[in-house]
Structures are given as C-alpha cells and as structure tokens.
Amino acid sequence: MNKHKSIDHQLRATWQAVAKLYNEQAANHNSTMATAFVLLNIDKENGTPSTALGPLMGMEPTSLSRILKNMEDKGAICREKNPEDGRSVIIKLTDYGKEMRAVSKGHVIQFNETVAKNVSEKDLEGFFNVTSTINKLIADKDIYSEVSNKAV
Template sequence: MTPPPPPVPDLTELPDAELLKLDHQVCFSLQAASRAFGGVYREALGDLGLTYPQYLAMMVLWEHGPLPVKTIGERLHLDSGTLSPLLKRLEAAGLVRRERSPEDERSVMVRLTDAGTELRERALPVPRSILRATGLSVQEILALQETLGRLTASLGRVV
C-alpha cells in the first residue's frame, strides 16, 4: 500500500523567509510546466513545421475562419508587436494570407490558404498526443484549466 502524501503546508502560515523559497513559488511551477510543455509541443509540431505560437494562431483560424489581426491578438493574449512577425512567417510558409479589410483600411484580415486549411487534418492527432503526455485525466485537465482561468483573471485585475 502506498503511503499517503505529506500534508500540504498552509502557505499563509509560513514566515516570510520560508515563503521566499523557490519551491513555494507558483510562478516557478508554472514556468517549469510551460518549459516542459514547450518540449512536448516542439516534438508534436515538428512534422507540421509550426512553432507553438504559430500552432495557436492556426488553431484560432481553423476554429473561426478569417479574422482581423486584432481579434487574433485578443484571443491569444498577444500584442501586435509579437503577433505581426508570427503571422508574417505563416504567410511566408504559404499557410495564411493577410489583406487589408475593404470595409476598414486600418484593419488587416488573416485568412487561411488552401495549404493552411489542409494542415488542419495533419494537426488533428496533436491535442490527443499532448493529453497523453500530461499523464493527467480529462477531469484533471478540465479542473486545471478552470483553476488557471481563475488565476489569469485574478492576476489580470492586479496589473
């Protein structure tokens, strides 16, 4: 029989010097998990020729169709300085086309090309392979997403 896990300390009861330890930093845990995800995604996306940020942009377009750059940025929580070069690389790869909106010259629309649309079929196995790599159940993933959503919302109110 497996021994029970050690009790989780109540961090609010710890002295400030103890709270300063790396192992008590939620941001460090998130960063370590993010780096681990990066490696898994690098391998999963290698055959698609996409980076993780490019994959996210393609997922938004696969899900919603043509969108203004501004909407893609809002959906991905990216500013235009980060998003524009990413979209430029996707365009150079022949996966998307950027064009000024005829209704509003200030707005740039992003559309999938035929190659970008076809890439979706090759990307279908990626989410399931990532899910398997986590070692978590679907219920655990959903609970984690809900917790991270609340964390993001709370931190967004602070900044």
C-alpha cells in the same frame, strides 16, 4: 522558498515542458508552436481580422507580425482587405494552412486526451479551478494590491 512548493515555479516549469513538447511536434512539420497557435486561432471558414488576432492570443503586435509574415511566406495564410473596414486586413487560411491547422488541432487533442486519461476528473476540475482563480486574481490586480505591498 522551496521551488517545488512554489506555485509560479510549477506553472512555469510545466508550461516550458509543454512548449518544448509542442515545439518538437511542430518541428516535424517544419513549423513552431507559435505558428500552430496562430493557425488554431484563425477562423477556418471566414478568417480573422488581423487586429483581433493579437488580443485573442495575448500576443504582442511585433511578435505576431513576424509570425504572420513567416506563415504568409510558407503559404499557410493570405491577407485580404476587410470588406467592412478598408483600413484593416482579414487573415485567411490557405488550403495548406487548413491542413496544418488540422495537424495542430490533432496534437492538441492528443495532448488533452492523454492528460485526461492519466489525471482524475476531480483533479482536472481542481486544476481548472486553480488556474481560473489565478487568472482572476491577476486580471483584478489583486496579487500586488496596495494593501499587500504595504505588508512587504
């Protein structure tokens, strides 16, 4: 199969290029793309329960714990007991965390605006339709269903 016509290759190569771009920008602020992603997923006013962050971002608890510890050490977040559930913790942004969140948001907006200026609205709509369909096929477990496995 020609890798340039392989959907998964194009998705992976493009995402790796985007991740590299974001990591280069984050490095200018002594950060990482993963940290920026967490910052953008924490409610900037009320914080977010730690148990909700992993599923919200599709991240494994071990990876998230490491990132949160690093963010806490850098003073970007603080942990507070959840007043509604004493067993859980709410992750809140510090003032520094809010500043870094704004920087991260600015980079995401700039990326999206630049792509939108260089891709037609119709092509962008098609891109979103395709990615939505791929995600639905995966969620519905329709990629490697019993029927398609028998054909192999």
